[in-house]
Each structure stands twice: as C-alpha cells, then as structure tokens.
Amino acid sequence: METGRMEPRDATRPPRVLLVEDDAITQTYLRAVVEALPAQVDPATTRTQALQQAARRRHDLWLIDLTLPDGNGAQLLQELRGHCGDAPPALAHTADRDPAVRGAALAAGFRDVLVKPMSTAELSNALRAALAESMDLPDWDNAAASAALNHNPGNVQALRRLFLDELPEARAEVLRSARSGALATLRARLHRLQASCGRVGARRRGAGVESLRARPDCRDALEHSARAARDLTG
Template sequence: MDGPGMMTPRLLLVEDEPTSRLFLKAAAAALPAQVDTAERVSEAYGMARRGGYALWLIDANLPDGSGAELLARLRADGLTTPAIAHTATCEDEERERLLAQGFAGVAVKPLSAAAWQDAIRGALGGAAASGAPAVAADTTAAPTPIWDDDAATRALGGNPTHVGALRELFLAELPAAREQVLGAARAGDLDGLRSALHKLRASAGFVGAARLDQAVRALQGRPEDHGALQRFVETTDQTFAQAPSP
C-alpha cells in the first residue's frame, strides 16, 4: 500500500545523472527525510510498487523511458502517491505537459537546495497545485565566470565542503558527457544531442560551472550550429583547465 508512512518522510528520488542525484538526495535528506534512489524506470517502478513512500521525485527523462511513462504505469496500478517532476527543460510547454500528465509540481534544474526543499514540503503538505510555477534557476549576468563559487555555495546552503565533493564528481563525469555530445553531433543525432545536453545542463548548474552552463544552453538553442558546438568544446577545455583545487 502506498502512502506517507512515518513522521520522517520516505522519498523515492529517480535520477540517472550522478551529480544531480547526489545534490538532490543531499538536499532532500536535510529536510530531514529518508531518501531512496533509482536510476532507471525499471528500477524505480519496482521500488515504488513496494510502497511506503510519501513522495516520488521523478526525472522527466530517463535512460529507459520518461518520467511521465513511469507515473502513468504506477497510476494504472492504483498507486496515488504524489509526484514531483524535475527537469532541465525550462520551457512553459514542458511544464504544462508534465502537470497535465499528473505531476503535482515541476522543478527546473539547476535549483538551490532551499528551492528543492520548498517544492518537497509543498507537495508533502498538499500545497503544490497544477498551476504552480516551475522553480527556475537564476540567470547569470555577463561576463560569465568559468566557475561561479558564490552561486554554487548558495545552491548548497552555504556548505563549501559539499560544493567540493559535487565538483569532483562532476569533473570525473564530464569527459564522458562531452563525448556523448560530440558523438551525437558527429552522427547528426539531434535527439541524442539534446538528451546529452539536457543532463549536462543540470549538473553544470549545480556545481557552478557557469560558462559551461551558458555554452550548453547556446548549443541547445542551436544544435546544428558548428560555432556553438566549437564554443562548447572550448568551454569544456577551460572548465578543466581552471578546475578549483580540492
């Protein structure tokens, strides 16, 4: 039987990107809450079916399906646990689509720990409404720094230790993420390119990789622009070259 369970809520976080998963889990756990994680639709479906969750936190785009498909399967099984969608897509059409598909709210990544916690509290308290606005990240004023330490520290509630840990994970994952972007671009696979950029945009924002975040956004807007792709490559090089010391 699904439902809230205990005084300390138990949450299911579904997120496949490692940096985003670590950030979202740590911020939710600080509520406090017990947070279980899943990386794929297939894994999350089994965990959610076993029940005991007060809230599902579901990524809109997963390796083996969409968050909306996962939610639809769970609703068809009679489960009524509320769910928040989280996505790196900030367009109004995407938010409206997710709300229409049954999510109680939509959080746009990257976002601060405080904004994420507020979204969770609202859903747990029944305050999230179908017309509620998405939680969007602050825009970065030009000139854009390679690393925005202040933004990253604010996002993590002022904890520089957490910023360092997230950045180490982000930099370890960045070469593979870059190759996914370049491979999709070389193959002319626009869907694959958009998917790779979608994941990278959220994690770059969480760790304050501000110039890379800007380059990713530019390439998302012009996926067939070779100049935007070249700026993305140059910016990843700069991001590595000026990586903060541990």
C-alpha cells in the same frame, strides 16, 4: 510490476521519497536536500528501478526526472499510478526550460515542475509543500506548543482559544485574497498565520499554510489549507 501489500503510513517515521534521477552528481545533490528535510530516500536511476522500488514500499512523494534512459517521466508516473491505489503527489524535475515541456508534465499529473539547476531553498520549499499535502499530520503538536510557550499549559490553552476564535476570519480573508488575485495581501496573511500556527502547535493547519505560501495561485493548495482550517473549527 508486482504491487504486493503496502505497509500503512507510520506517523512516527520521517516521510519516504522515491527519487528518480540517472545523473550521479544530480542524484547526490537531490538526495542530500531531501534527507535534510528530514526524509528517507529510495533512489532509482531508471524507469525499471523506480517501478521496483515502488513495488517494495509505500512512498509519500515521487520526485521524478522527465528524461530517463529507458523511458520518460510522464510515462513512469502513469505506470506508478496504475499500480498504486493510494498514489502520493509527484514532482517532476528537468533541465528543459521549454514552457511546452512544463505544460505537458502538469497535464500528465505532476504537481509541479522543478527546472534544474534549482536553488536548495526552492527545492526544499517544493518538497515540504508537496509532503504537507500527502502526510496525515495531527491537528495539534503539543510538544511544539509547549516549547514555544515556556512549557506553561495555561498559556498554551489560552493562546489556542484565541487562535481558534480568530481562525474563521483568517480563513475567510485567505479565501477572499486568493480568489480575487490579491497575492500581496494573501502573502501577508499567510506569513502571520504561519507564525501563529507555530506558536500554538497547529501542525496540520501550519502545513496547509506552508503549502499555500509555496504556491499561492494553486487551487489544490488553497483547498488543502482551507480544509485544515475547517477541521480545526468544526
């Protein structure tokens, strides 16, 4: 595999996903869900094709079938990481419900394992959460905040000041709930935070909250969410 020179991440374009799936029907379904995010898709049906795709361009997420005609997903993940200095997160998908298969995939470095058939909502949430961790999102989305607050700059600034004043305690409550295993309290706080982030255009903080809502028991998602909050408050 020749790595070549990867282009830098262009924040103006949709994220790009490497989709590895050899079954035509399943690939069509997965591709439709990914493109609806929206995101760009580079499909591959074999391990060899996936390596070629990764050599040509940078991806923000790898979505990999664990069983391939010319190898397996865990092997492919190691090869991709060996050739990509800045490897994105990787999601595995499989029809095998054996817990041992899931455990082996997580041990190999996959962020999560999606079991087919899966609902569109389940797939979309997993994709968004993974992409939120891989993409360099801006702290503030001024256009979104302006639209949410009737294009009144004074309202935007006032609500952002209130949001930032409340953010340290909100972050502390999230950490306490997560570390104590109080998942009901954690989900309730994350639900309120998600709405607040949308109103003030706190885009990266909102992505961190969404990632944690998708996986409330994941330490990586908790750290990603906390880091986004720390960066806003200094």
